[in-house]
Amino acid sequence: MPADTRPPAIALMGPTASGKTALALAWAQRHGGEIVSVDSALVYRGLEIGAAKPGAEERARVPHHLLDLRDPWQTYSAAEFAEDARAAIADIVARGRLPILAGGTGLYFRALLQGLSPMPPADPATRAGIAAEAQARGWPALHAALAEVDPEAAARIGSTDPQRIQRALEVYRLSGRPISAWQRAAAPPRLPCRVLKLAIAPDDRADLHGRIEHRLDAMLAAGFLDEVRALRALPQLRAHPRPLELPAIRAVGYRQAWEHLDGAGSAAEFRDRAIFATRQLAKRQYTWLRGERDLRWFDPARDGQRLQRALDAFLGTR
Template structure:
């Protein structure tokens, strides 16, 4: 079977991936497949910057807002869903555009992930009890000692991924980063990896403006509505940046200006972690995010060779 061509539009949060993906989708034509671990959540289209209904009307979009706040999804399962979506795109005569900034999900999609043995339920329950008893901080410290590579790749307040990494470590004796590095059957895809560059000062300005736009677009009301159906701050959907800070505000934990400042600070820190991850990626072509003509030209040239 010939390898399926997939164009990966990658970049840090706020780099302008959505705009680039829409231009490319119209030019090829292509369909957009989500590669963002937070944009899967149904309750948070504004806070997670999912493409708007108007943007999604430009071209078919897959794997956005399909998961309820109460459910979690692993990188491996997400990769399977993404492969199914890409195959559906090709069957329709269009080209799949994998768009996002989740480095681990990209690795799972392109390389597969090692099959991790089942986790001991007693270990999971013990970790959840430790979380209820002492909070996330001690567990985060344990993860930094047991698996510093994975700890550096996730947000310090990501309860879901911290617990997952520790339960794998405690159940198998191997850190999650070790399992991810194990050889696996390579999926039959041929990727073009385009990294959308943006200058740091400009990015920070855009992130600040974007949070203001999200608040104006109803981010607080969106979070309040989500709390009505899922008030648990440890639910998987609430672990995303913006979601956690607005939950704290609505719970009375901090005033809105403080929540906004923390939201911006955490977003900048996340962008830095994304940059560190993508710098390690091989076969990456960097292109200015605003240079749509070059993005289209690179993609068109790539598709001529497949």
């Protein structure tokens, strides 16, 4: 097989508060890189402190892409992200710079690196029928039914994963085509670079939990609640009938802060709920990362030298 001569790019993945941003900044400065944010909160204007958005000083040191693309009352899809990210990466490569993709939004990484399947949208009637069958027969029985029509998907999906079983059966019943076939047909256009995929993830969850608490306390000290008060005062959000359903306000921390300012619990209770929500986000991110192929794992506290060697080998530097 001929060598891949495309220029390099780095994908820095990992759970929230694992240290991806600091590492991306250091590497970008050292290797002539530019950062492409892969974070579904950072696309929204006005989400600054609570989203840990890079500030003016960091942006002056290193060019950043895909920040502040939408107002907080607007939406932004994974498909839009993939298109915008491809354009940013092509521009960075064309200027001889190193793209560093950094963030924790798994769906965005999947849309960019693997593509999104143009499969049938959700159908409430079909879903209701599947749910009724599950109530009568149990999800393991529906998993067995899925195995008959789509053994590839059934092998990937656990028998106790109702959401994915339901979606796979829904797609098959709506289209007559297995969901695995839709997913295979979703190969995205080839990126103009070869990508080294790295997971920055502490081995010790207690370490990550401590980082989460420390970061939230720093955000509160920096005025996070005042930031949410300013969002609540925006006319477009004041007029919105269900602001808590907006993707921007559903971002971890923001939803809990919004509810606290609505009178739901004390400041201490808000802090506890925000920490719990952030830990749950990290847990989902670990689950997604474990399913990623060609991903190399590093503990930021223990594997610094090994991580640097992996980067140097990929870039061909010493």
